Structure formats: C-alpha cells, structure tokens
Amino acid sequence: MANKSGRATGKRSQRTRSPPPSAQERGGEQPLSLGRIVVTAIELLDAEGVNGLTMRKLADRVGSGAMSLYWHVDNKEAVFDLALDTVLEYRGPQQKAEPQDWRGEVLHMLEDWRASMLRHPWSASLLPRRALGPNILNRLELLSKTLSAAGVGDADLNAAIWSLWNYVMGATITRASFDFLDADRAAAQQRLTSLSERYPTIESSHLLLDDDWDGAFRKGLGFLLDGLPLR
Amino acid sequence: MANKSGRATGKRSQRTRSPPPSAQERGGEQPLSLGRIVVTAIELLDAEGVNGLTMRKLADRVGSGAMSLYWHVDNKEAVFDLALDTVLEYRGPQQKAEPQDWRGEVLHMLEDWRASMLRHPWSASLLPRRALGPNILNRLELLSKTLSAAGVGDADLNAAIWSLWNYVMGATITRASFDFLDADRAAAQQRLTSLSERYPTIESSHLLLDDDWDGAFRKGLGFLLDGLPLR
DNA sequence: GATCGCATCGTACGACGTACGAGTCAATTG
DNA sequence: CAATTGACTCGTACGTCGTACGATGCGATC
Incomplete structure (x- = not known):
C-alpha cells in the first residue's frame, strides 16, 4: 500500500498497434484486447451481478488464462472502473432539437443517464465507490453549460x-436496489404485511407498491426544475 | 443456493434471556452478544472501510473465535445489514418545535440522515445493495406523514x-465518494489539471473544488422544497 | 449422575486476487 | 541465416476469505 506509486512498468495503456490483418486465427478466437475484456466484463456483470465477476470467470469467457488479463489491466478494480465508465457514455440527443429548449435537453440527458444505469443495475451499486x-x-x-445558458446565475x-445530479443518482440507486429486493419475493411479502401495522402512511399511499x-x-424532476431560480 | 429456505434451525434472533448477573467474568470479557457484534462491526467499518471488515478480524475484536459469530448471525451479509440499519436510527427532533413547522421538521430529519451517513461513509456505499x-x-x-399534513396532495x-429521498441519497453518496477520492491526492491533482482543457465550464465554476x-x-434542498406543489 | 439445550471454537474446503517466472512467437538486428 | 529482443500468454503457488461441519464445554433439568 505504501509503494503504490512504485509501479514503473508501462504495461498496456494505449492500443495503437498495426492491425495484423492476415493473422491466421488461432483456433478461431480473436486476440485478447482491452476492449474485449471490458465488453465481456459488462456481459458478465449483467449476467451474474457484482459478486459474479471474478477474474477467473472473466478469463474463461474471453478464452484466455486468468493471468493474461493482468497484462491489459492493472487489477480487478480497474475492470470495474472501465466497465462503469463504458456503460455511462453519452452520445447527445440524436436529432438537433431547437437550441432554446434547455429543459428538453436536460431531461433527455438525465433520463438517458438513468436508463443507462438501469440497463446495467450493477452500475448503480458500483458508482458510489x-x-x-x-x-x-x-x-x-x-x-x-446548458443550465448556464438557460439563465441559472x-x-x-x-x-x-x-x-x-443528486436527484438522478438517488432515484437510480433506489430503483436499482428495489429490483434486487424483488428478487426474493418471500421476504418482500412478509415485509409488506408487517408494514400495514407499523408504517400506516407508507401503506396507505402505496409508496412501495x-x-x-x-x-x-x-x-x-419537474418539481426540481420548477424550483430552480432563473434570472 | 437452491435450498436456501431449508434453514430450519432457529439460532438466535431475539435476546430475551434472563441476565446472568453473578456470572464470574471469564478472563474479564463480556459475553458474546448480537449487540456487541454489531457495535464492533461498526467500529471496524469506521476504521478500515468496507473491505476491512472480515469475519476473522471482527471475531478478534470481539475476543471470540471466528465461527462463534455464526451462532448470532446468519452470514456476513447480515452483519452489513445490521450495521447499516443501526447507523440509520432516527430519534426525532430533540425539542418539540411548533407543530406547524413542517419545513423545519423535514429539514431536520433529512440533514440528520445525511449527517448519520457521513459519520460512517461506508454506509453510503453499502446502502444501494x-x-x-x-x-x-x-x-x-x-x-x-409530515408532507401529507403540510398540504401535499x-x-x-x-x-x-x-x-x-432521492435527493438526500444522491447528495450523500456523492459527498462520501468524494471523500474517498481525496484520499489519493496525486491522481486528484492530475485530474484537475486535465480538467481545464477538456471540461472548461466545470473548471470555471469550481464545481469540483x-x-x-x-x-x-x-x-x-431549498430548490426542491420550493418546487413541491402545496394545496 | 444422566441428559439436554445453548453457546463456543478448531479444522478444513473451495474460491478468490494476484505475485512470480517460465513459456511462445513475430519483428528486428547482426 | 542465426541471435536477440520485446510484446504477450499462462501455469503454479501463496495468502486470505466466507463458512460447513463436528467436537467440546457448560448450566439447568430430570
């Protein structure tokens, strides 16, 4: 932990090699690459959740030995970081809306953000760390930029x-964790019955249902945008 | 995994035993109990973070064998759940404010919530799961109850x-993860210098600083409360 | 004293992250 | 051509983890 900065070996960080075009496929498998590791990690996370991602399983899916991953990646944490960032990429609104529609633009980006994370629920639980x-x-x-142009001082x-940001983060994390809960219906049902006695207002408003x-x-989000002070 | 419901043994769930008052202390140590396990787990989490909590270290701190914990607790996940819930307890406002001050009451509870989680930063990263x-x-x-009484339809x-809820969750998680980042100043500094070029608006508004x-x-929170529609 | 429940703990197993060094192979150099 | 280099792969091994299992101790009850 103290010599963390002692890491002098360059390893891989950029992948600007000349493409081996006519390289005969070794058993029909593509060559190992950082990109392939990341997309496979995302698949694995989607399929088995945060605890389901292990270096050995990841290596199996990519078709390599476990230790081969470490040539392309510093450690397991880096895999998490890369997978998370990849999933959160944003390509702006597809058609250029009228440039004055700041509210629409903010809504689009935030809803896309939320949707991206909900497509990969593990991302919500990973982000905080x-x-x-x-x-x-x-x-x-x-x-x-958008808010500033819209007139927020x-x-x-x-x-x-x-x-x-906080609103989106909270909403997404909450939503994603509810998906987790619904996985075991037994406990959920029991909790709901005990709710009516102990938490009457929650029950009557169907907050959790x-x-x-x-x-x-x-x-x-509308409430929040309504509350923003515009010049 | 399939026979998870096959757990028929009652183990411990309530601690309503007759207190052994004159029990001679065994080497001066208190008896192992669920409560002691939980408070020790919180201490350990505070001291070493989420990854620092292991059953063996926890047992050492409590002064017992590792496997003794499992008499009081189902598994490690249960320790997390108990520690989290313990930390989030709320004892209402200390002095009864005037009963009409709904805004003050909401603010107090939400700020206490945030403060409780920031006292134990691991809780923010644990909650989503x-x-x-x-x-x-x-x-x-x-x-x-408070919002309903205040006139929210x-x-x-x-x-x-x-x-x-979303706002508080997001704000707390964001804040807690920033604490984590500031742990390694080296990377933080490097990130900030590259910011000015790539993210000019963030830089100029000192958003991250x-x-x-x-x-x-x-x-x-004021923006949000201002946006709530009251009858 | 015999029996029984509660509570504790030592040992052991499989899975994990990853350090280490040996292996492969194409490109480069003589 | 042979020798060398450097990018890349991977088998083995170590220490640590959660926890299944069964042995053990102990106070209360019969």
Missing part, C-alpha cells in the same frame, strides 16, 4: 448542478 | 417523498 470517470465528467460539463449554478417509477422520476 | 431496514422505513413514514405525495457541501446541500 468509484472515481468520476471521463464520461461522467462529460455529462456534468454538458449539464453545466453563477451563484446558484453549482447548487443547481448538484441538485440534479406503486411501480410507475418512470412517471415518478419525471414528476419529481 | 441492501434492503430497506426498519429505521429507513421509519424515516420514510415520518416524511410521508395525495396525487403528488409519492413523487414528493421519493424526490426528497467548492467544498461548501453543507451549504450546497441545503440550497438544493
């Missing part, structure tokens, strides 16, 4: 950005 | 509750 990857910073940058800008998550997300 | 414990449900119930109630987290939290 990880750094801000480039794709997250891209989204923050876009959000920042400099004094309120940071609070506004964080409010939206209402599954119109998308609608609630949009509605709450 | 765990069930809603009783103490979380208590807070949701209180929030629900039934049609908007759930969206309002989730908005506040401004460390008035508490103020930003309160301000954004």
Whole structure:
C-alpha cells in the first residue's frame, strides 16, 4: 500500500498497434484486447451481478488464462472502473432539437443517464465507490453549460448542478436496489404485511407498491426544475 | 443456493434471556452478544472501510473465535445489514418545535440522515445493495406523514417523498465518494489539471473544488422544497 | 449422575486476487 | 541465416476469505 506509486512498468495503456490483418486465427478466437475484456466484463456483470465477476470467470469467457488479463489491466478494480465508465457514455440527443429548449435537453440527458444505469443495475451499486470517470465528467460539463445558458446565475449554478445530479443518482440507486429486493419475493411479502401495522402512511399511499417509477422520476424532476431560480 | 429456505434451525434472533448477573467474568470479557457484534462491526467499518471488515478480524475484536459469530448471525451479509440499519436510527427532533413547522421538521430529519451517513461513509456505499431496514422505513413514514399534513396532495405525495429521498441519497453518496477520492491526492491533482482543457465550464465554476457541501446541500434542498406543489 | 439445550471454537474446503517466472512467437538486428 | 529482443500468454503457488461441519464445554433439568 505504501509503494503504490512504485509501479514503473508501462504495461498496456494505449492500443495503437498495426492491425495484423492476415493473422491466421488461432483456433478461431480473436486476440485478447482491452476492449474485449471490458465488453465481456459488462456481459458478465449483467449476467451474474457484482459478486459474479471474478477474474477467473472473466478469463474463461474471453478464452484466455486468468493471468493474461493482468497484462491489459492493472487489477480487478480497474475492470470495474472501465466497465462503469463504458456503460455511462453519452452520445447527445440524436436529432438537433431547437437550441432554446434547455429543459428538453436536460431531461433527455438525465433520463438517458438513468436508463443507462438501469440497463446495467450493477452500475448503480458500483458508482458510489468509484472515481468520476471521463464520461461522467462529460455529462456534468454538458449539464453545466446548458443550465448556464438557460439563465441559472453563477451563484446558484453549482447548487443547481448538484441538485440534479443528486436527484438522478438517488432515484437510480433506489430503483436499482428495489429490483434486487424483488428478487426474493418471500421476504418482500412478509415485509409488506408487517408494514400495514407499523408504517400506516407508507401503506396507505402505496409508496412501495406503486411501480410507475418512470412517471415518478419525471414528476419529481419537474418539481426540481420548477424550483430552480432563473434570472 | 437452491435450498436456501431449508434453514430450519432457529439460532438466535431475539435476546430475551434472563441476565446472568453473578456470572464470574471469564478472563474479564463480556459475553458474546448480537449487540456487541454489531457495535464492533461498526467500529471496524469506521476504521478500515468496507473491505476491512472480515469475519476473522471482527471475531478478534470481539475476543471470540471466528465461527462463534455464526451462532448470532446468519452470514456476513447480515452483519452489513445490521450495521447499516443501526447507523440509520432516527430519534426525532430533540425539542418539540411548533407543530406547524413542517419545513423545519423535514429539514431536520433529512440533514440528520445525511449527517448519520457521513459519520460512517461506508454506509453510503453499502446502502444501494441492501434492503430497506426498519429505521429507513421509519424515516420514510415520518416524511410521508409530515408532507401529507403540510398540504401535499395525495396525487403528488409519492413523487414528493421519493424526490426528497432521492435527493438526500444522491447528495450523500456523492459527498462520501468524494471523500474517498481525496484520499489519493496525486491522481486528484492530475485530474484537475486535465480538467481545464477538456471540461472548461466545470473548471470555471469550481464545481469540483467548492467544498461548501453543507451549504450546497441545503440550497438544493431549498430548490426542491420550493418546487413541491402545496394545496 | 444422566441428559439436554445453548453457546463456543478448531479444522478444513473451495474460491478468490494476484505475485512470480517460465513459456511462445513475430519483428528486428547482426 | 542465426541471435536477440520485446510484446504477450499462462501455469503454479501463496495468502486470505466466507463458512460447513463436528467436537467440546457448560448450566439447568430430570
């Protein structure tokens, strides 16, 4: 832990090699590469969750030995970081909307964000422990620009950005963890029966049963956008 | 995995035994108990983080053999659940404020929530993967009652509750993960220098440098409360 | 004293992340 | 051509983890 910076070996970080075009396929398998490792890791995470990703299983899926991964990747944590950042990439709105529609642009980006994470529920539980990857910073940058252009004053800008970010993060994480819970219906059912006695208001409002998550997300986001102070 | 429900042994779940008052202390140590396990687990989590909690280390701290823990606890996941729920307990506002001050009551509960999680940063990264414990449900119930009494209509109630919940969750998780990042200043510094080129708006607004987290939290919460539709 | 439940713990097993060094093979150099 | 290099792969091994299993101790009851 103390000599963490002693890592002098370059290993792989860029993949700018001349493509071996006519390389005869070794048993019909593609060559190992960082890209292939990452997409396979995402598949594995989708299939078996955070605890299902092990270096040995990942190597099996890629068709290599376990230790071969370590040529392309520093350690398991790096695999998590790469998978997370890959999943969070954002390609702006497909058709250029009218440039004045800041609200539409913010909504599109935030809903895409949420959708991306819900497509890969493990990402929600991974994000809290990880750094801000480039794709997250891209989204923050876009959000920042759009809000500023929309007329949010400099004094309120940071609070506004964080409010939206926080809202999306919380909503997504909550939603994703509910998916986890619903996995074992037995415990869920038992919890719900005990709810009516101990938590009457929650029960009567169907807070935990209402599954119109998308609608609630949009509605709450509307509340928040309504509260933002525009110049 | 298939016979998970085959667990018929009662083990320990309640601790309503007659207290052994005159039991001579065995080497001066208290008896092992679920409560002692949980508080020790929290200490260990505070000291060494999520990855620092292992059953063997926990047993050492409690002064027992590793396998003795399993008499009181189903498995390691249960330790996480118990530690998390314990940390999230809420004892309402200390002095009874005037009963009409719904905004103050909501603010107090949400800020206490955030403060509780930030006192134990591991809780933020743990929450996304765990069930809603009783103490979380208590807070949701209180929030629900307060907002309803404040005049939020039934049609908007759930969206309002989730908005506040999402906001607090997101803000807390973000804040806690920033603490993690600041642990290694080297990478942080490097990231910041590359920021000015790639992410100009983020840079110029000092989004990542401004460390008035508490103020930003309160301000954004204000935006959100301002946006709630009251009857 | 014999029996029985509660509670503790030593040993052992399989799975994990990964350090280490030996192996392969194409490109480069003489 | 042979020798060397460097990019890349992987088998083995070590230490650590969660925890299944069965032996053990002990106070209460018969």
